[in-house]
Amino acid sequence: MSFLESLPGSVILGPMAKGCNLPYRRLSVELGARVTCSEMALARRLKQNRRPEYALIRRAPEEPCFGVQLAGNKPEEMAWAAALVEERGASFVDVNLGCPIDYFTSKGLGAALARQPKRVAKIVEAMKLAVKAIPVTVKFRLGWNDDQRNYLEVARAAVDAGAGALFVHGRTRDARYRFAADWDAIGEVARAVSVPVIGNGDLLFPHEMEAARARSHCAAVAVARGALIKPWIFGEATSGYRDISADERVAIYRRYVALALEHWGDHDRGRGQVAEFTRWHFGFWCRYAPRRPDGSWPGMQEREDVRFARTPLEQLLARQDQAAHAWITERLLAGEDVDPAAAPPPSEEDTQPGSEIEVSG
Numbered sequence: 001m002s003f004l005e006s007l008p009g010s011v012i013l014g015p016m017a018k019g020c021n022l023p024y025r026r027l028s029v030e031l032g033a034r035v036t037c038s039e040m041a042l043a044r045r046l047k048q049n050r051r052p053e054y055a056l057i058r059r060a061p062e063e064p065c066f067g068v069q070l071a072g073n074k075p076e077e078m079a080w081a082a083a084l085v086e087e088r089g090a091s092f093v094d095v096n097l098g099c100p101i102d103y104f105t106s107k108g109l110g111a112a113l114a115r116q117p118k119r120v121a122k123i124v125e126a127m128k129l130a131v132k133a134i135p136v137t138v139k140f141r142l143g144w145n146d147d148q149r150n151y152l153e154v155a156r157a158a159v160d161a162g163a164g165a166l167f168v169h170g171r172t173r174d175a176r177y178r179f180a181a182d183w184d185a186i187g188e189v190a191r192a193v194s195v196p197v198i199g200n201g202d203l204l205f206p207h208e209m210e211a212a213r214a215r216s217h218c219a220a221v222a223v224a225r226g227a228l229i230k231p232w233i234f235g236e237a238t239s240g241y242r243d244i245s246a247d248e249r250v251a252i253y254r255r256y257v258a259l260a261l262e263h264w265g266d267h268d269r270g271r272g273q274v275a276e277f278t279r280w281h282f283g284f285w286c287r288y289a290p291r292r293p294d295g296s297w298p299g300m301q302e303r304e305d306v307r308f309a310r311t312p313l314e315q316l317l318a319r320q321d322q323a324a325h326a327w328i329t330e331r332l333l334a335g336e337d338v339d340p341a342a343a344p345p346p347s348e349e350d351t352q353p354g355s356e357i358e359v360s361g
């Protein structure tokens with residue numbers, strides 16, 4: 001199915017550097033995702049024929065609708081890369097206008113590019129001319145900071161230049177993850193343009209997705225951290241909230257390791273990569289908390305106190321220390337049981353509910 005046909009009501013796996021690695025996208029598809037995005041790939045590095053960048057744009061055969069996100073600020077380079085990713089199977093191609101990281105913004109990429117709507121238009125126009133059939137999309141934040149919220153300008157510039165859909169992350173670059181996403185502003189974009197808008201920010205539970213849709217009238221929503229914390233979020237989006245057991249969670253993590261071994265290879269080097277990625281994913285998986293006994297819901301930005309875990313295995317999975325993540329990863333890689341009684345004792349940091357993790361995007 002084409003990207004635009006897939007959109008109405010869908011919950012998209014948003015683009016994430018590192019997080020949207022191919023095995024994690026396959027896992028998401030197995031758990032119900034219908035539209036997936038790549039990690040951000042740099043147009044320039046593709047043009048320079050850099051092999052690791054090509055790994056980022058590869059589509060898994062199971063992905064029904066796969067979009068590649070490109071970063072770049074030169075229209076001709078972005079046009080060339082758009083044609084390349086279409087040829088290699090992308091269902092849509094997206095322009096990164098939201099990356100907040102200084103390394104990229106200092107080069108005029110990501111959120112810095114969104115400060116120049118005219119340049120955005122030139123890039124979209126050039127990409128649109130270069131592709132044969134797939135839509136060109138852009139993903140942007142509300143602005144650089146609260147004094148420079150130029151989202152309507154960016155939205156109109158992109159649509160006038162031919163963008164087929166817009167991803168809107170409801171925060172500014174300076175806000176990072178400090179404040180809640182502004183779904184009213186996302187709704188303003190949805191009302192202002194004639195193309196589908198995909199809203200994004202803070203969605204963790206199905207009722208939040210429904211509320212965000214109702215509030216913003218977006219065609220679809222995208223999830224990022226929510227999919228890293230609970231990859232079964234895609235199934236929940238269609239079937240409703242499920243109080244998943246710790247054993248089921250371990251089975252899902254085990255499945256990730258199996259897919260990752262297929263991807264990176266079941267040899268020393270491959271297993272090293274799998275271990276590194278799995279430990280990284282545990283930094284998010286450990287943040288999962290079910291609905292609270294009083295019926296309230298844990299927020300994306302909050303950390304639940306590990307003492308609320310209901311079983312020893314839940315307690316182990318809630319641990320935030322590297323030692324626990326490394327130990328569970330080793331068990332999964334060895335195909336062994338994850339027995340909480342055998343785990344190394346918690347370190348100091350486990351006893352403190354942590355604060356928000358700072359991440360890119």
Ligand SMILES: Cc1cc2nc3c(=O)[nH]c(=O)nc-3n(C[C@H](O)[C@H](O)[C@H](O)COP(=O)(O)O)c2cc1C
Nearest residue numbers: 014015016017040169201202223224225359360361
């Ligand atoms: C680990 C990580 C990497 C990210 N990398 C990208 C990226 O490469 N491109 C992008 O447009 N956004 C990136 N983002 C931002 C997300 O796509 C999304 O806009 C943001 O996290 C808000 O959605 P959420 O509240 O559901 O997490 C990243 C987010 C995370 C957590």
